[in-house]
Each structure stands twice: as structure tokens, then as C-alpha cells.
Amino acid sequence: MNTLIDLGTVTGSAEAITVPVARAHCHVFHNDDDPDLARLIVAARERLEIQADGKRVRDRSVRLLLPKFPTWSIRLEGSPLISVSAIKYLDADGAEQTITASEYVVSQATQPGRVEPAYGESWPTTREHPEAVRIEYSLGYGSAAAVPSIAIQAMLLMIGHWYANREEVVAGTIATAVPNTANDLAAMFAAGDYR
Numbered sequence: 001m002n003t004l005i006d007l008g009t010v011t012g013s014a015e016a017i018t019v020p021v022a023r024a025h026c027h028v029f030h031n032d033d034d035p036d037l038a039r040l041i042v043a044a045r046e047r048l049e050i051q052a053d054g055k056r057v058r059d060r061s062v063r064l065l066l067p068k069f070p071t072w073s074i075r076l077e078g079s080p081l082i083s084v085s086a087i088k089y090l091d092a093d094g095a096e097q098t099i100t101a102s103e104y105v106v107s108q109a110t111q112p113g114r115v116e117p118a119y120g121e122s123w124p125t126t127r128e129h130p131e132a133v134r135i136e137y138s139l140g141y142g143s144a145a146a147v148p149s150i151a152i153q154a155m156l157l158m159i160g161h162w163y164a165n166r167e168e169v170v171a172g173t174i175a176t177a178v179p180n181t182a183n184d185l186a187a188m189f190a191a192g193d194y195r
Contacts, residue, residue, distance in 0.1 A: 001130070003065040004077045010138055013059035016147040017041050017155055025156045026163045033163075040162050044155040051183070052190040054078040054112070057147055057155075059140030061085075066133035069123030073116040074135065081106070081113030082138040089134070090127040097124070113137075150192070154185035 022037040023029075045057050056078060064077060069089070076084070084106045087099040103121045107114040115135065117123055126132035141147045161182070 001067065002077065003131070005063045005065065007061040007063055007136070010059035010061055010082075010140065013140065014144045015041050015045060016057055016141075016144045016152055017044075017159070022156070022159050022163075026160050028163075037159070037163065040159045041155070043162070044158040047158060048151060048154055048186050048189065051186040052151075055080070055190060056139040057141070057151055059138060059142065061136065061138050064133075064135045064137070065131040066135070067130050068126050068128075068132055072123075073114045076113045076115060076135065076137055078139045079111035079113070080139065080141060081108050081111065082140055082142055084113075084115055084135065084137040086136045087115070087133070088136075089124060090129055090132045092125055092127055094127050094129075099124070148189065148192070150185050151189045154182045154189060157182040157185065 019034050019037050019041070022041055023031070023034070026037070028037070049055060049057055054077060059082065060078075062078060064074075066074070084101075084104075087104060089097055089099070091097050103118055104115050105118050107116070
């Protein structure tokens with residue numbers, strides 16, 4: 001069974017929405033609520049990433065664990081793929097080995113990305129172990145400026161809604177959902193080929 005482990009934010013990676021942008025969207029003209037807005041920015045990104053089924057808005061390092069190498073191509077879970085930093089495995093004797101970058105090819109033509117042996121190469125035999133193969137790679141857009149507008153708008157709608165409605169229940173109001181809002185935008189972001 002394949003397992004994807006989140007190793008954390010890539011160094012230097014920033015949220016796609018800044019507190020001043022969130023403040024302007026929410027029509028807040030003071031900085032008293034900046035800690036709340038910063039928390040809402042993170043919550044909106046996390047919710048969008050969950051709704052988008054593995055697409056990362058903020059750059060993340062991840063590790064994919066496999067019980068063995070497949071016959072040929074390995075589908076790298078999550079998207080968009082930035083780069084592969086290491087492919088390691090346990091050899092038949094249980095010693096950790098690292099495959100050099102010249103021995104494999106990374107494909108970003110489709111998302112999720114793939115990795116396969118270079119021409120004339122093949123995947124090595126591994127020891128029988130549930131985590132015999134470990135692939136480390138980065139997901140995201142490479143910079144906050146490269147995040148698609150549809151993702152930004154979905155997060156801003158979530159932030160605005162949560163800022164205006166700070167409790168779980170609002171008494172004494174009649175509400176109507178506005179079509180084509182955060183959930184619709186999140187679904188379009190998940191379905192689209194945004195790299």
C-alpha cells in the first residue's frame with residue numbers, strides 16, 4: 001500500500017494570500033484582527049487543499065512510501081509536482097541505497113507527475129518491506145504569485161464568510177447561498193489542470 005507523508009512547508013514558501021489582502025477583502029480598516037485573519041488564511045488554504053483532492057496551494061515537501069518498485073512508471077501522489085529530490089530504497093540486504101538523478105526521468109506533462117527509469121535503466125530489486133521505496137518530492141506552485149486566481153478567489157470567499165460569521169449559528173436571519181461561490185470554485189480548481 002502506498003503512503004504519502006507530509007514533511008512540511010518548503011523553506012521560503014509563503015501563503016498565497018497575505019493579511020493585507022484578506023483585510024481589504026473583508027473591508028477591515030484596522031490591524032486589530034490581523035491574528036484572526038492570518039488564522040483564517042491558513043484554514044481556507046487547508047480546506048481548499050482537502051477539497052481539491054491533493055492539490056497543494058502552498059509548497060510542501062512530501063515522502064511517498066511504497067512496498068516495492070512497480071514494473072515501470074510511478075505515479076507521484078498530489079499535485080502540482082515541482083521536483084523530485086530523492087529516490088531511496090532498501091536493497092535485498094536491507095541497506096539503504098539512493099538512485100542517482102541520471103537513472104530516472106521525472107514527467108510533469110500530466111498531473112499528478114510520474115517518475116520512471118531512464119532509457120536503458122530499470123528499477124532495482126528491493127527487500128520485502130512495507131516502506132522499501134521512499135521518494136521525496138515537492139508539490140505546489142513554486143511561488144504565491146503562480147497560484148491560480150480561481151484558488152485565490154475560493155480562499156477569499158471562505159475567509160470573508162468566516163470573518164463575518166464567527167459563530168456556528170446565526171439567529172434571526174434568513175440566508176440564501178450565493179451560486180458559484182467557494183465550493184463551486186474549489187470544485188473547478190480540483191477538476192482543472194492548473195500547474
